[in-house]
Amino acid sequence: MSYTLAYVVTFLVFLAVDFVGLSYLIKPLFERAIGPLMLENFRVVPAFLFYAFLVFVVMWFVSWPALSADKSLLWVFGSAALIGAAAYGTYEFTNYAILKDWTTTLVMADLAWGTFLTGFSATAGVALARLFTS
Known part of the structure; x- marks a missing residue:
């Protein structure tokens, strides 16, 4: 149960925080930089698939081992x-590397944000999975 809870919470936090970050920062x-290339409305399905997969990878390599071996939250974050x-x-x-209008500002801002x-x-x-399952 704690694994499922950790996935759901991680996914929902990711979506909520990224909505704010994308809207006001990114x-x-x-x-x-690339306004004319952007869609007026983003494509929901590819975005959802990326988020779901990235959260699954994080769960597999980080969150589930942290829940099983009681790793520190600093270890989880890093x-x-x-x-x-x-x-x-x-x-x-x-x-x-391949797009002429891509800037170092885009690289650094989005890389820092995604990290x-x-x-x-x-x-x-x-943290919430531990709180609710202990």
């Missing part, structure tokens, strides 16, 4: 942040 940067950096970094550095978001979400999921 989207304005992207609009300035390990999940590393996965977030790999996921967001792959996207950002690939775009920077923090993934670490924070996993930490919240593990």
Whole structure:
């Protein structure tokens, strides 16, 4: 039960925090740099699939081991942040390497955001799962 709870909480925290971050931090940067390329409304299904898969990977490698072996929340944050950096970094550095209007500001802002978001979400999921199952 704690594994399912950790997944659901991590997923919901990820969505809620990312909605705020995308709306007020990341989207304005992207609009300035690549506004004409952006859709008016984002595609929900690909976004949902990315979030669901990324949270599953974080659960597999970080949250479930943390719940089984009682790892510290600092370990959870650092390990999940590393996965977030790999996921967001792959996207950002690939775009920077091949797209002429991609900027270092986009790379650094979105990489920092995805790293923090993934670490924070996993930490919240593990902390709440521990709280409600102990």
